Structures are given as structure tokens and as C-alpha cells.
Amino acid sequence: MSTPQPPAAGTDRDPGSVRLHAYDSETQWLWGAAVSISSALGRSLQERPRARLLLSGGTTPAPVYTALSKAPLEWDRIDVALVDERWLMPDDHDSNAYLVRESLLQRNAAGARFETLTRAGRSIEEAVATANMHAQQPADVVVLGMGEDGHTASLFPRMRDLDRALASSTPYVAADASGCPGAGQWLRRISLTPAGLRPAHTRLLLIRGRKKRELLDRVLAGDDAHEFPARIAFTTPGAPLHVHWCP
Numbered sequence: 001m002s003t004p005q006p007p008a009a010g011t012d013r014d015p016g017s018v019r020l021h022a023y024d025s026e027t028q029w030l031w032g033a034a035v036s037i038s039s040a041l042g043r044s045l046q047e048r049p050r051a052r053l054l055l056s057g058g059t060t061p062a063p064v065y066t067a068l069s070k071a072p073l074e075w076d077r078i079d080v081a082l083v084d085e086r087w088l089m090p091d092d093h094d095s096n097a098y099l100v101r102e103s104l105l106q107r108n109a110a111g112a113r114f115e116t117l118t119r120a121g122r123s124i125e126e127a128v129a130t131a132n133m134h135a136q137q138p139a140d141v142v143v144l145g146m147g148e149d150g151h152t153a154s155l156f157p158r159m160r161d162l163d164r165a166l167a168s169s170t171p172y173v174a175a176d177a178s179g180c181p182g183a184g185q186w187l188r189r190i191s192l193t194p195a196g197l198r199p200a201h202t203r204l205l206l207i208r209g210r211k212k213r214e215l216l217d218r219v220l221a222g223d224d225a226h227e228f229p230a231r232i233a234f235t236t237p238g239a240p241l242h243v244h245w246c247p
């Protein structure tokens with residue numbers, strides 16, 4: 001069987017509720033994704049006093065966040081929060097909060113209001129309760145990533161309590177990723193759940209590289225989120241999923 005070829009730059013494919021935006025270069029990808037996020041936020045701000053943006057960490061999205069920080073939006077009307085977090089304080093360089101601060105909350109976006117998931121002196125239970133309180137305001141835009149094991153947010157294949165997280169009625173849960181190699185050294189985490197993703201108006205998945213493109217095909221070929229938790233990105237009812245990919 002031949003390797004599936006990605007569509008040409010900028011072409012869109014629509015297998016149901018998933019739209020693939022495939023670009024030839026990193027530059028096209030980061031601007032394509034940044035413009036999509038910024039347009040969605042701009043539309044929300046026309047309709048509501050404030051907009052809410054949920055962001056993932058990982059090694060992929062920083063260039064998109066840097067491009068987005070230059071968008072001419074009314075950033076003081078935008079609340080930025082996290083899809084997930086390792087159980088690290090926001091000033092830890094390995095935290096997702098640190099990544100978002102360094103890449104997005106600069107330039108025009110410096111005036112956005114930022115909600116970290118962790119805070120000194122707060123237990124993980126208190127942090128989850130606070131996240132669930134803030135999430136009463138549904139997200140306008142959710143930016144997801146996908147690990148090479150098919151995880152998204154901090155929902156890992158074979159994670160203890162994955163069932164509970166997938167079935168949770170609350171938008172955030174505490175996660176124990178012991179025994180999940182994809183979690184690296186950060187085993188205690190806080191994660192968005194399908195219940196938290198469901199009300200979002202716009203969903204994006206940012207991925208790069210041939211391996212993730214091939215993984216995406218496998219992920220899209222089924223619907224069991226236990227095998228690949230990233231499937232919640234398109235199996236959770238609600239907005240279509242926009243996948244932005246480049247080699």
C-alpha cells in the first residue's frame with residue numbers, strides 16, 4: 001500500500017466533521033493557524049464582551065502562538081487559559097503556562113488576561129475546582145495538540161482513570177499518567193475532558209511532520225478514544241475540528 005500523500009498546500013478535505021488544512025511550509029502553517037485563531041476570536045468579540053481561548057503546550061505550537069501575539073485584536077477583552085497542565089508552577093520552564101507566557105503573552109497580546117491552572121499554595125483538587133469554575137464560561141477557541149502516542153490534552157492511552165476522565169461531567173479533571181511513556185516525567189496533570197471541549201465554538205488541532213500525518217490517518221479511521229484519546233477532538237459532539245498540518 002502506498003503512503004498517503006498530504007493534499008497540496010492550503011487544500012481542505014472534509015471527512016465528516018474534520019477539515020484538514022495542509023501546508024507546504026512551516027511559515028504557511030504558522031500563519032494559517034494563527035489567522036484562523038485570530039479570526040475566530042475576532043468573530044467572538046463582535047458578539048460578546050469577552051472571548052475565551054484555551055491553549056495546549058508541547059513542542060509544536062509555540063511558533064503559532066508567537067504569530068498570534070501580533071494579531072490586531074482587543075486582547076484586553078480576551079481570557080487565555082490552558083487545555084492542560086503538568087503539575088508544575090507557572091514559572092517552571094517546563095510548564096505549559098511558561099510556554100504560553102513566553103510565546104503568546106507578548107507584543108499585542110501582552111494585555112490578555114491569563115488564567116494559569118496551577119498556583120503556589122493550591123492543591124491539585126483546588127486547582128481543578130477553580131478550573132471548573134472558570135470553565136462555566138465556554139471556550140470560544142480550543143487549540144489541541146497530539147502526541148506520537150495519540151494523546152491529546154493530558155489524556156493518555158491506557159492512563160489510569162482514563163474512563164473516568166472521558167466520561168466526566170466536569171470540564172477539567174486531575175490526571176495520573178503513571179505508566180504512560182508519552183507523559184514524560186510529568187505524571188501528575190490537570191486535563192480538559194470531552195465535557196470541557198464540547199461547548200467550544202472553534203476547535204483546532206496543530207500537528208507537524210510525516211509521522212503525525214500518518215498517525216492522524218489512524219486516529220481518524222476509528223472512534224475508540226481509549227486507543228487514541230486524540231479521537232475526542234472529533235468524536236465529541238460540537239464544532240468541526242480544523243487540523244492544521246505541515247511537514
Ligand SMILES: O=C(O)[C@H](O)[C@@H](O)[C@H](O)[C@H](O)COP(=O)(O)O
Nearest residue numbers: 056057058059060145146147153
Ligand atoms: O502538556 C502537554 O504535554 C501538552 O499540552 C500536550 O497535550 C501536547 O499538546 C501534546 O503532548 C503534543 O505535544 P507535542 O507537540 O510536543 O508533540
